[in-house]
Amino acid sequence: MAKGRVEFKEDICKGCELCTTVCPVDIIFMDKTRINKKGYHPATVVEMDKCIGCANCAMVCPDLVITVERF
Amino acid sequence: MAVIFERTKGLTEVETHYCPGCTHGIIHRLVGEAMVELGILDNAIGVAPVGCSVFAYEYFNCDMHEAAHGRAPAVATGIKRVHPDNFVFTYQGDGDLASIGTAEIVHAAHRGEKISTIFVNNAIYGMTGGQMAPTTLIGQKTTTSPQGRTVEHSGMPIRMSELLATIDGAKFVERVAVNTPGNIRKAKRAIIEAFKVQLEGKGFGIVEVLSTCPTNWGMTAPESMKWLADNMIPYYPLGNFRRPEEAE
Numbered sequence A: 001m002a003k004g005r006v007e008f009k010e011d012i013c014k015g016c017e018l019c020t021t022v023c024p025v026d027i028i029f030m031d032k033t034r035i036n037k038k039g040y041h042p043a044t045v046v047e048m049d050k051c052i053g054c055a056n057c058a059m060v061c062p063d064l065v066i067t068v069e070r071f
Numbered sequence B: 001m002a003v004i005f006e007r008t009k010g011l012t013e014v015e016t017h018y019c020p021g022c023t024h025g026i027i028h029r030l031v032g033e034a035m036v037e038l039g040i041l042d043n044a045i046g047v048a049p050v051g052c053s054v055f056a057y058e059y060f061n062c063d064m065h066e067a068a069h070g071r072a073p074a075v076a077t078g079i080k081r082v083h084p085d086n087f088v089f090t091y092q093g094d095g096d097l098a099s100i101g102t103a104e105i106v107h108a109a110h111r112g113e114k115i116s117t118i119f120v121n122n123a124i125y126g127m128t129g130g131q132m133a134p135t136t137l138i139g140q141k142t143t144t145s146p147q148g149r150t151v152e153h154s155g156m157p158i159r160m161s162e163l164l165a166t167i168d169g170a171k172f173v174e175r176v177a178v179n180t181p182g183n184i185r186k187a188k189r190a191i192i193e194a195f196k197v198q199l200e201g202k203g204f205g206i207v208e209v210l211s212t213c214p215t216n217w218g219m220t221a222p223e224s225m226k227w228l229a230d231n232m233i234p235y236y237p238l239g240n241f242r243r244p245e246e247a248e
């Protein structure tokens, strides 16, 4: 299985939750403990080592929050 | 380690005003990526509509022009005829294209204008607060169809791709959706193909993109993606309706 790493530009996340619905390994969560400068709970990744770099999350993000690397 | 996805240079750095989860943002990205991949960004002139995407001229990283409501194909016609070597596209909603601007899109296609149109169908007037559009589905509740649209009062929802595919001048017509990663990838392929039809001088091309409006549909963004799949796609089938070889 390919390995990946994602980076979320948290300040521009609008908290829409779309990315959380398409991750095949289910590692994206809305961080309810924080609020970004737009006033939303930002999406965040836990257990980054499980990321397979499929870019599904980036594909559905309407706000170009996510950068994906694969290795 | 290789970056396989990053922000496209086809869009400016400006943060959009779109509501959370609105798929206008995805469609903008696909258009931006398509222009970069085809190497036409510096040569492109876009025409923005009236509707939620009225500020598209702030977001696309190419020359842009604003048009009055529904008139983008007429403005694009003028631009393309004066600058035939530039790539010219319109970006329009369903209120813009399928209601007030129906004459403009039909006749631009009919004349075979060498322009490309991105038609964002979200089955509602988003910008003005959720009124019924010609594309609103039967039974769909909007502020002007509070009990749900009926055939008797408003007719059946208009299928613009099918209509335009009957016109000789329309050389590329395809309907796509941006509700899943797979459909988003397919939507990008269609946009690239439509743009090539113009670049090869073959004539008019349009991609209808089924899109969401979480705010005026009154749903969360994930619910909107499901509503699109369950309600829009059955009535607005995805697929290609016309390609240059068939259009001859």
Ligand SMILES: Cc1ncc(C[n+]2csc(CCOP(=O)(O)OP(=O)(O)O)c2C)c(N)n1
Pocket (backbone or CB within 6 Å): B050, B051, B052, B053, B069, B092, B093, B094, B095, B096, B097, B100, B120, B122, B124, B125, B126, B127, B128, B133, B213
């Ligand atoms: C001549 C004119 N008539 C009516 C309006 C009001 N108006 C603004 S946007 C709009 C409809 C927009 O809906 P759509 O094209 O579907 O785009 P969306 O906002 O859903 O992306 C209307 C009727 C206007 N601005 N100008």
Ligand code: SF4
Pocket (backbone or CB within 6 Å): A004, A005, A006, A022, A023, A024, A025, A026, A027, A028, A045, A050, A051, A052, A053, A054, A055, A056, A057, A058, A068
């Ligand atoms: S790249 Fe794929 S696996 Fe990694 S976080 Fe995004 S959706 Fe999940």
Ligand code: SF4
Pocket (backbone or CB within 6 Å): A008, A012, A013, A014, A015, A016, A017, A018, A019, A020, A042, A043, A060, A061, A062, A063, A064, A065, A066, B021
């Ligand atoms: S899809 Fe984008 S904007 Fe929406 S929650 Fe995920 S990162 Fe944030």
Ligand code: SF4
Pocket (backbone or CB within 6 Å): B017, B018, B019, B021, B022, B023, B024, B052, B122, B126, B127, B212, B213, B214, B215, B216
């Ligand atoms: S009103 Fe609807 S179409 Fe307009 S930005 Fe909001 S969600 Fe998108």
